[in-house]
Amino acid sequence: MISIYARRRSVDVTSKILMGAATAIGVFFLFWILWTTLKFGVAGIHWDLFIKDTPPPGTNSFGLRNAFVGSLLLLSISLLIGVPVGMMGGTWLAEYGFRSRTANAVRFINDIMLSAPSIEIGLFVYAVMVDPMGHFSALSGSVALAVLMIPIIVRTTDEMLSLVGSDMREAAVALGAPNWVVITKVTWKAARAGILTGILIGLARITGETAPLLFTALNNQFFSKDILHPIANIPVVIYQFALSPYSNWQQMAWAAAFITVLFVLVLSLVARWFLGKVQVPK
Amino acid sequence: MSESDVVSGIEIRPMSERPKSVGRSWHLPADFFFHKAAVFAAFLVAGVLFATIIAIAFDSRTSIHAFGIWKFLKSSEWNPVTQTFGAFPFIIGTLVSSAIAMVLGVPISFGVAVFIAEIAPVWIKRPVAAAIELLAAIPSIVYGLWGLLIFAPVFARAEPWINDKLGAIPGIGLLFQGPPMGIGMLTAGIVLAIMVLPYMSSIMRDVFLVVPSSLRESAYAMGATTWEVAWNIILPYTRTAVIGGIFLGLGRALGETMAVTFVIGNSNTLSSSFLMPGATIPSVLANEFTEATTKLYVSSLIYLGLILIAVTLIVRFLAVLLIRRLGRREGAAA
Numbered sequence: 120m121i122s123i124y125a126r127r128r129s130v131d132v133t134s135k136i137l138m139g140a141a142t143a144i145g146v147f148f149l150f151w152i153l154w155t156t157l158k159f160g161v162a163g164i165h166w167d168l169f170i171k172d173t174p175p176p177g178t179n180s181f182g183l184r185n186a187f188v189g190s191l192l193l194l195s196i197s198l199l200i201g202v203p204v205g206m207m208g209g210t211w212l213a214e215y216g217f218r219s220r221t222a223n224a225v226r227f228i229n230d231i232m233l234s235a236p237s238i239e240i241g242l243f244v245y246a247v248m249v250d251p252m253g254h255f256s257a258l259s260g261s262v263a264l265a266v267l268m269i270p271i272i273v274r275t276t277d278e279m280l281s282l283v284g285s286d287m288r289e290a291a292v293a294l295g296a297p298n299w300v301v302i303t304k305v306t307w308k309a310a311r312a313g314i315l316t317g318i319l320i321g322l323a324r325i326t327g328e329t330a331p332l333l334f335t336a337l338n339n340q341f342f343s344k345d346i347l348h349p350i351a352n353i354p355v356v357i358y359q360f361a362l363s364p365y366s367n368w369q370q371m372a373w374a375a376a377f378i379t380v381l382f383v384l385v386l387s388l389v390a391r392w393f394l395g396k397v398q399v400p401k
Numbered sequence: 402m403s404e405s406d407v408v409s410g411i412e413i414r415p416m417s418e419r420p421k422s423v424g425r426s427w428h429l430p431a432d433f434f435f436h437k438a439a440v441f442a443a444f445l446v447a448g449v450l451f452a453t454i455i456a457i458a459f460d461s462r463t464s465i466h467a468f469g470i471w472k473f474l475k476s477s478e479w480n481p482v483t484q485t486f487g488a489f490p491f492i493i494g495t496l497v498s499s500a501i502a503m504v505l506g507v508p509i510s511f512g513v514a515v516f517i518a519e520i521a522p523v524w525i526k527r528p529v530a531a532a533i534e535l536l537a538a539i540p541s542i543v544y545g546l547w548g549l550l551i552f553a554p555v556f557a558r559a560e561p562w563i564n565d566k567l568g569a570i571p572g573i574g575l576l577f578q579g580p581p582m583g584i585g586m587l588t589a590g591i592v593l594a595i596m597v598l599p600y601m602s603s604i605m606r607d608v609f610l611v612v613p614s615s616l617r618e619s620a621y622a623m624g625a626t627t628w629e630v631a632w633n634i635i636l637p638y639t640r641t642a643v644i645g646g647i648f649l650g651l652g653r654a655l656g657e658t659m660a661v662t663f664v665i666g667n668s669n670t671l672s673s674s675f676l677m678p679g680a681t682i683p684s685v686l687a688n689e690f691t692e693a694t695t696k697l698y699v700s701s702l703i704y705l706g707l708i709l710i711a712v713t714l715i716v717r718f719l720a721v722l723l724i725r726r727l728g729r730r731e732g733a734a735a
Contacts, residue, residue: 131626141512207442236656246456299435327540
């Protein structure tokens with residue numbers, strides 16, 4: 120009898136230690152990655168990064184201005200495309216579709232799109248935009264990023280609108296408000312913290328995306344604001360500079376990675392803060 | 402319909418059956434257009450999935466004509482100079498690197514999920530869960546940068562040891578032989594394991610929390626240890642969703658591009674050792690796409706993408722299906 124207890128106890132203690140160790144491994148890698156990014160990133164930060172364009176190979180100067188501007192442009196256009204489509208899609212699911220068969224099918228497909236590898240989306244946009252247009256362009260890059268962010272916004276919008284109590288909707292309807300006013304002025308407003316969380320998470324997801332941009336926006340060594348032509352952007356610059364033999368290019372890759380990670384982490388934290396404000400009705 | 406009614410639980414959304422039209426509201430064109438815009442957006446979202454498959458299949462037509470299906474899959478010659486293309490090394494590379502990631506990642510993810518859901522004291526739970534989730538927020542390009550410039554040199558120092566110890570074992574020893582370069586299949590698998598860890602563990606943790614506390618408490622009342630509760634009560638209850646979570650991680654690993662491209666070494670020839678460089682479908686796409694000059698070359702690369710989509714789509718379909726099944730059973734029991 121005693122031996123059974125002893126065995127069970129030892130199994131239990133061993134498993135707890137192993138699981139604690141598994142968690143420690145995960146946290147360890149997080150800090151390792153964050154720490155190296157911080158260390159090399161801060162070392163690579165240079166004022167010239169923000170005011171000069173990417174230098175040609177072989178020279179010893181620094182600059183990422185064109186890539187920062189390009190990335191901001193790409194992200195802004197994807198927000199312009201992704202937020203309305205994602206919000207309207209989520210609104211349809213929550214307000215019009217409910218739990219109908221069609222709505223559930225759309226939710227299912229949306230969940231599949233949610234975990235789609237970004238490279239597939241890159242290839243898709245290459246096939247429908249870059250190939251017909253004949254050249255890479257910032258616009259197609261933005262479309263690819265928007266396609267990646269839309270499922271996230273659809274899902275959070277759907278979930279957050281479903282949390283809004285129906286008493287509010289009924290009150291508005293009873294006052295004679297047409298459906299679209301009920302949705303835009305009552306339910307969207309009630310769910311705004313949650314919807315904003317979804318948008319921020321979507322933005323965080325696409326900020327560092329590189330693979331789809333290789334097939335769409337590509338890169339540009341020069342400063343450009345033309346959305347119909349290739350544009351410089353941070354992720355592709357990191358990719359190309361990291362694999363280069365020049366030490367100043369590698370330093371710039373680290374600095375760019377550091378700024379990207381910082382931006383994504385701040386977005387995630389703000390998103391978490393907004394999520395905390397979402398009231399879950401009981 | 403009866404089944405899907407159970408899914409979301411009527412109690413959560415009691416009056417979601419909003420009135421379809423009230424008085425003159427349907428006469429307002431704004432209402433009409435708002436509704437149509439919402440319908441359009443929702444179907445656009447769903448349509449992209451099908452459009453992706455069709456567009457990519459269409460763009461790979463040149464290569465499908467030239468090489469057929471079976472010949473492309475099993476040919477291991479990838480030579481842009483002679484314009485002969487075969488997918489075999491990349492398919493194997495994708496499968497092997499993901500398999501390594503799963504072998505390492507699944508037990509660790511399970512451990513993390515059980516630790517957060519069952520073992521950890523409350524004050525440690527939240528920060529640790531947040532830290533693991535932050536792993537998912539780090540862009541894959543940063544994993545690549547770290548993997549190539551930081552992890553690979555460290556790992557290269559461990560490789561002679563792996564070579565000595567594991568390489569000496571007859572049979573599987575063949576898998577662990579080669580020069581200590583730090584980059585290769587095994588490195589890619591390890592980096593992938595870290596990357597999919599947060600996805601798998603957060604799904605597992607979420608479904609563990611769905612287990613009714615009555616089940617858990619009864620087991621503890623019977624004198625079961627934490628491990629016994631986790632292994633014999635919680636895991637059987639959540640089995641399908643846990644498998645779904647693993648598939649979700651697998652889907653991510655199969656399609657991961659940037660991190661793998663950095664650390665796998667990008668060699669188009671097949672090697673028997675995990676320590677040797679290889680290539681996956683996404684890595685060869687990222688590497689060669691912008692350099693592809695001929696139409697057949699581009700088309701063959703897109704054909705590789707088509708194979709990847711076919712595989713990941715099945716994996717993702719199963720993942721979503723299995724994860725949702727638990728919710729269904731939960732609803733049916735309530």
